[in-house]
Amino acid sequence: xxxxxxxxxxxxxxxxxxxxxxxxxxxxxxxxxxxxxxxxxxxxxxxxxxxxxxxxxxxxxxxxxxxxxxxxxxxxxxxxxxxxxxxxxxxxxxxxxxxxxxxxxxxxxxxxxxxxxxxxxxxxxxxxxxxxxxxxxxxxx
Amino acid sequence: xxxxxxxxxxxxxxxxxxxxxxxxxxxxxxxxxxxxxxxxxxxxxxxxxxxxxxxxxxxxxxxxxxxxxxxxxxxxxxxxxxxxxxxxxxxxxxxxxxxxxxxxxxxxxxxxxxxxxxxxxxxxxxxxxxxxxxxxxxxxx
DNA sequence: ATTACTGCAAAGGATTTGCATGTGA
DNA sequence: TCACATGCAAATCCTTTGCAGTAAT
Numbered sequence: 001x002x003x004x005x006x007x008x009x010x011x012x013x014x015x016x017x018x019x020x021x022x023x024x025x026x027x028x029x030x031x032x033x034x035x036x037x038x039x040x041x042x043x044x045x046x047x048x049x050x051x052x053x054x055x056x057x058x059x060x061x062x063x064x065x066x067x068x069x070x071x072x073x074x075x076x077x078x079x080x081x082x083x084x085x086x087x088x089x090x091x092x093x094x095x096x097x098x099x100x101x102x103x104x105x106x107x108x109x110x111x112x113x114x115x116x117x118x119x120x121x122x123x124x125x126x127x128x129x130x131x132x133x134x135x136x137x138x139x140x141x
Numbered sequence: 142x143x144x145x146x147x148x149x150x151x152x153x154x155x156x157x158x159x160x161x162x163x164x165x166x167x168x169x170x171x172x173x174x175x176x177x178x179x180x181x182x183x184x185x186x187x188x189x190x191x192x193x194x195x196x197x198x199x200x201x202x203x204x205x206x207x208x209x210x211x212x213x214x215x216x217x218x219x220x221x222x223x224x225x226x227x228x229x230x231x232x233x234x235x236x237x238x239x240x241x242x243x244x245x246x247x248x249x250x251x252x253x254x255x256x257x258x259x260x261x262x263x264x265x266x267x268x269x270x271x272x273x274x275x276x277x278x279x280x281x282x
Numbered sequence: 283a284t285t286a287c288t289g290c291a292a293a294g295g296a297t298t299t300g301c302a303t304g305t306g307a
Numbered sequence: 308t309c310a311c312a313t314g315c316a317a318a319t320c321c322t323t324t325g326c327a328g329t330a331a332t
Contacts (some may be wrong), residue, residue, distance in 0.1 A: 130267055
């Protein structure tokens with residue numbers, strides 16, 4: 001499960017931080033939860049594994065992990081969702097009506113990123129965008 | 142100021158809603174506030190015009206206007222910002238470090254929207270996206 | 283020993299809701 | 308008239324913070 005355990009522990013260490021049991025559990029829960037878990041969902045998983053871990057610890061850990069770029073944060077439906085940032089960037093389409101969500105590779109976005117970079121000089125860093133609209137089934141309604 | 146007044150009143154009416162003085166004031170404040178006003182900023186403007194209007198009314202009005210597509214909501218810096226949705230779509234680039242924000246036309250996005258529509262069948266409705274990255278000045282740092 | 287990390291409890295900000303009253307069509 | 312809107316106050320949701328105790332290096 002935590003084949004990246006050592007790796008992540010090292011990255012924490014490089015940042016002057018410590019690998020604690022709580023952080024390990026949060027990381028495990030983050031992996032187990034998949035790519036769009038809210039803080040609350042992660043907290044529930046953490047609680048299953050270790051009921052004594054406090055919600056505040058989960059929030060603090062997520063925030064810490066974000067700062068050192070181990071996790072990505074995005075907003076979907078107005079809520080913050082977290083995921084391990086290791087893999088290649090990907091994005092989502094969410095249906096405004098039924099909530100259906102589909103995953104997208106980065107490919108269709110890379111052209112946009114490049115043109116924006118050329119046009120503006122900005123280096124675009126978003127690795128996990130969430131666009132909204134109507135899914136095919138909901139376009140009739 | 143409210144050259145669109147009648148128009149908007151009609152759209153409210155078509156949705157079975159009423160044009161009230163409060164809603165008119167919120168709409169005026171929305172216009173006056175420009176394209177990236179938070180609910181709180183709008184409330185402050187409303188309060189200047191009519192101190193008796195409650196914060197809850199502003200929130201309810203913004204939500205109502207969003208539902209009937211008179212206003213657009215977006216998240217910038219984690220905060221919800223509102224704007225009249227009348228004009229053509231536009232987007233923003235925000236610097237993660239210094240907060241600098243530049244405006245973008247929809248053009249570079251339309252290609253992406255089209256490919257996504259072809260690939261997925263989703264009709265993408267976002268008229269006001271906010272991408273983040275590093276502005277030229279902050280890329281060195 | 284030092285410094286970071288944790289749990290607990292409490293605070294905080296933003297947004298929503300219940301309810302009685304007011305008001306536009 | 309009468310369903311919709313409003314003001315007020317309280318509630319709720321999500322997240323952060325202060326502090327004293329605990330643990331890692």
